[in-house]
Amino acid sequence: MRSANEVRAPRLNTLDEDYVVLEWLVQDGAAVAEGDALVAVETSKAVEEIAAPSAGRAMHAVAAGQRCRVGEIVARIVPEGAAADDSGTHQPPAAVVLGAESTDRPAAAAGPVITEPARRLAEELGVSTAALHALGKAVIRADDVRAVAPAAHRPTVAVAPHGEPVRLPRGQAAVAATAARSHLEIPAAFLVMEVGVDAAVAASRVARRRVRAMVGLTELTVLALGRLRADFPWAFAGTDDPSAPRVRPGAHVGVTVDVGSGLAVPVVPDADRATLGQVAARLTELRQRSQHARLSENILRGANITLALAPEDGVVFSRPLVPPGQACVVSLPAVQERCVLEDGQPRARRVVHLGLAYDHRVLNGREAAAFLTGLRGLLEAPEALVDDA
Template identity: 30%
Template sequence: MADIKVPELGESIVEAAILSWRKNEGDPVAKGETVVELETDKVNVEVASEEDGVLEAILKPAGETVSVGETIARIRSGAAGQAAQQVPNQPARGQEPTPPETKHSNAGEKGLAVESRPVEASQGKTGPQTADNPLPAALDQATAPSSVTPPTPRTPSQRRKARQADGPQATPATSAARTEVVREATAPTAPVAPGTTTASPLRPDEDRIPMTRRRQTIARRLLEAKQSTAMLTTFNEIDMSAVLDLRRRRKDQFKEEHGVGLGFMSFFTKAAVGALKAFPMLNAEIEGNEIVVKHHYDIGIAVATPAGLVVPVVRDADRLTFAEIESRITDLAKRAREGTLHPQELQGGTFTITNGGVFGSLFSTPILNPPQVGILGMHAIKERPVAVEGQIVLRPMMYVALSYDHRIVDGAEAVQFLVKVKEMVEDPETLLLEG
């Protein structure tokens, strides 16, 4: 017998959600074959069997949260190809059990089928509230159609006399019973815990979709970024003529020599590194009352995936050539969309670049990726009329945005950082010297 346990998932990741089981109980499994896929806050992780055998038991169903080191399934060794015997009437894991053929079930004893008996009216107590008996017994019987006599119309004087006659005839026991019935029928629902919301009824043209673990993490981190930082954004525009001309002249040769295309990301990564060297506070983070200034340049590149936004990191970008940057970005983006990134590849970035231009965005305000204090936003390239040496000409222009944490980065510093990026991209030769 061998256990399948939740493996180490990376720095600071201590739990995951079971996304799906690739095998069912009783299925044969081979050594190295994927048995279950886990979803963490950042990436999906496939867990394989360490030996041949049969999946004896699934201990945690899909959707459940599990911790690192926790046993989630058991493999019976040396029995590959032999299906495990199913217990009669035992439902497969993940399927709803078939209820026993009884008219009623006792709500107080979950899983035990017992015959319910009607509550006697003479008991003076309310029965359990079940699907077959949605109202308290006393209230149900008091309002049953067989016990209700249609009222006879009365004049105002007759109604007054009736109220006077009813008063003395009412006994304390009767009043107490009536009060108890009304109290149970009108009892308020349990209070909702702070920070939670109750599910509202859906219209026929609406769907309710649970948030994935990754989407919950994205939502939480973006909200934390807005609440825990003094975020401000500055903007500028870049004339992309020189970069476009360089790519047009060199892209074929570059592709032939390096096996990867010459894109825009390598230019902006190099320009960001050069600007970070000139303005190091954008490459820092806050720890308590101290500022940690980093002199290594690990640039996060935001990648949109079907499961949500992820930010893999290009390590030591200052030491890489254009071809190496393009190659690493291409590889990271591909594996991000396939969901095969390692958790370590998403950690430790010092600065982030996001390119909304690939989706047609002309102008946006990027949100910080804490604990980083700066993020550079690229946008779509559009021809616009601009003034050049007293003449109105059409140029391919890109708006760029820099969001920064104003707690440690002043406005003047942020503006100069973005101007530095602009100058280097507009004169790509400087990237070889300063990037």
């Protein structure tokens, strides 16, 4: 009989020794292909997916709501036509509720899985267990708690009656001040290039399975910016004194995040020395922190270049403002599909219109074009980036 492939919990970060199984993304016994996401687990920093190492039928070994240690078997992939186990039978584990006194009660009796961050937030905001159960979800996360929190604890947008002025939220007020200063002080120029991203999209899929984390164009672009630091140091210059800009050490890439009340720009530090896996892990952490309003000052400090994201469908290109103190900012809009002719035959091609807004006091058009061309080259031939996972 062919043996089943064991799926073990990988080490997703250096600090955690165990994780919480949040939810199964496939049914017990369901057919899966190699690379399919099997299960979502919660680390101390993020929610990660574990993928199937091969094709077959996925047999759950750990229940939703349980903890699993690094290296523990969470599932088995049974090749088609093979028995689930030596006895030819398979009993899926019963789901449990995190924090319950007993961890072996069936889900029907115990209710939904409530993650530890969600449980703490519910206590903080005064959300009852009954209100969480009423959501009818199998897994309750912190965002679900916020959705049912008392109105006083939820973010609100003030709407003034009859056109009366209102005070901007603190985050948006900070954005407004930065935008005004940028327009007033920085003589900015802008370039845009069309970049084919078919190879980058394909490479992202391969890298995602290798590093066990989310990898997409954002992650590849952050890593590519780091790789350009050595050849284009002035793109990473500080302009606090415009008459004497200084080249800053390292590539510390700020990435724009919409936190609901304005933009935040958390930083991926040392992208020039990072692997793709490290960049992916950092961005996963930053996304989770921004969703939970846990972006501290040290995470938002120190960028010497910015990647401005505009991923909404239909956005062809975006011209961002150059942040005061930086020499340039790269814009990454949504992927577009277009039809091109190759050897007389139509073919679909995915592209993005990569932009570069730059301080003309520090960079000239030729230097800016060379920098953007280098970035395009890395994204159109991303093998070196993926090999560096």
